Amino acid sequence: MPKSPRHPQPNQFALSAVLEALSDPIRRKIVQQLSQQGERSCSTFGAYASKTNLSYHLARLRLAGLVRIRPEGRRRMLSLRYDDMEARFPGLLRAVLASARNERSKIKTSEAPGRG
Amino acid sequence: MPKSPRHPQPNQFALSAVLEALSDPIRRKIVQQLSQQGERSCSTFGAYASKTNLSYHLARLRLAGLVRIRPEGRRRMLSLRYDDMEARFPGLLRAVLASARNERSKIKTSEAPGRG
DNA sequence: GCAAACGTCCAATGATTCTTGAACAATCAT
DNA sequence: ATGATTGTTCAAGAATCATTGGACGTTTGC
Numbered sequence: 001m002p003k004s005p006r007h008p009q010p011n012q013f014a015l016s017a018v019l020e021a022l023s024d025p026i027r028r029k030i031v032q033q034l035s036q037q038g039e040r041s042c043s044t045f046g047a048y049a050s051k052t053n054l055s056y057h058l059a060r061l062r063l064a065g066l067v068r069i070r071p072e073g074r075r076r077m078l079s080l081r082y083d084d085m086e087a088r089f090p091g092l093l094r095a096v097l098a099s100a101r102n103e104r105s106k107i108k109t110s111e112a113p114g115r116g
Numbered sequence: 117m118p119k120s121p122r123h124p125q126p127n128q129f130a131l132s133a134v135l136e137a138l139s140d141p142i143r144r145k146i147v148q149q150l151s152q153q154g155e156r157s158c159s160t161f162g163a164y165a166s167k168t169n170l171s172y173h174l175a176r177l178r179l180a181g182l183v184r185i186r187p188e189g190r191r192r193m194l195s196l197r198y199d200d201m202e203a204r205f206p207g208l209l210r211a212v213l214a215s216a217r218n219e220r221s222k223i224k225t226s227e228a229p230g231r232g
Numbered sequence: 233g234c235a236a237a238c239g240t241c242c243a244a245t246g247a248t249t250c251t252t253g254a255a256c257a258a259t260c261a262t
Numbered sequence: 263a264t265g266a267t268t269g270t271t272c273a274a275g276a277a278t279c280a281t282t283g284g285a286c287g288t289t290t291g292c
Contacts, residue, residue: 005240015219019139019212023132024280042239053281055240060279074238074289089215091207096135099205103131121270140250159268169251171270176249190259190268234292241286248279256271262264 005062005069007081010088013065018089021064022096027057031066034080035097041075066093121178121185123197126204129181134205137180138212143173147182150196151213157191182209 022028026048034040045054058078061067065084070077085093138144142164150156161170174194177183181200186193201209 015144015212015215016139016141019135020279023135023139025132026280028131043237049280050282051239052241052283056280059240071288076239089211089218091211092215095205095207095211096131099131099208102205136249157268165250166252167269168253168271172250175270187258192269235290236292237290238288239286240288242284243282245282246280248277250275250277252273252275254272257269258267260265260267262266 004071005059007062007068008065010065010084013085013088015089017064018066018085018092021060021066024057024060027061028096028100030057030061030078031080031093032097032100034067034078035082039077039079041077042069043075044078120187121175123178123184124181126181126200129201129204131205133180134182134201134208137176137182140173140176143177144212144216146173146177146194147196147209148213148216150183150194151198155193155195157188157193158185159191160194 022031029048030045033045042054042058048054049057058067058069062069065081065088068079068081070079082093138147145164146161149161158170158174164170165173174183174185178185181197181204184195184197186195198209
């Protein structure tokens with residue numbers, strides 16, 4: 001694998017890039033998992049996209065400042081840059097994660113209360 | 117002008133559509149102005165894009181659930197659907213608006229502490 | 233060195249998005 | 263009805279994004 005990739009600093013984060021990154025369901029899912037389960041290798045997310053495509057999505061998350069990628073052996077460990085995001089855009093990531101959780105339980109809201 | 121356009125209900129709002137809508141600087145600027153100055157006519161935002169292009173951006177905001185468009189005479193009045201957004205995705209719009217305000221004051225952060 | 237495991241980089245393709253201009257529609261004033 | 267105002271709709275082009283396959287680089291193990 002190539003060298004360690006570039007990571008922007010918090011004061012370089014662009015709101016447009018962050019929102020674009022989070023607007024994609026695959027990328028949002030990855031961010032969600034990282035927030036729940038902590039650091040993980042790229043291959044953990046192999047089910048969400050092909051190898052190449054996953055690399056593309058991870059690069060977008062990285063360039064937006066949302067994730068950090070750290071080489072370890074022949075793997076690359078992914079982690080959420082929650083604190084950096086919080087420093088730059090307070091409350092934003094938290095709100096998006098909460099909204100994503102909330103949306104999952106969207107199906108069926110008003111209708112047929114029935115008995116169950 | 118055609119009939120009154122379609123507006124989705126809060127339980128139909130999609131997080132991806134909302135984040136996509138807010139990821140564009142022009143659309144975010146419009147949302148920002150609406151949040152600060154209340155209801156306004158489309159033409160108020162004529163400086164941000166051409167007539168046709170503006171109509172396109174406003175349609176995206178509308179379909180995402182972010183704005184309501186109401187015909188009044190020969191104008192169309194725009195307003196932010198803040199409460200509907202808050203009901204569907206609590207804290208999200210507030211966080212984005214705060215982030216947008218914050219970003220504006222980004223230029224020059226760490227450098228030349230000097231004496232002032 | 234050679235092969236397998238894990239990912240990245242590049243070029244190409246298909247799908248969306250953004251932007252524009254021309255034509256159309258509704259309202260207001262004369 | 264005529265014309266000006268205010269926006270929408272349609273078709274088309276430019277730009278960007280998403281996805282894929284093939285080649286390549288790095289680490290691990292024989």
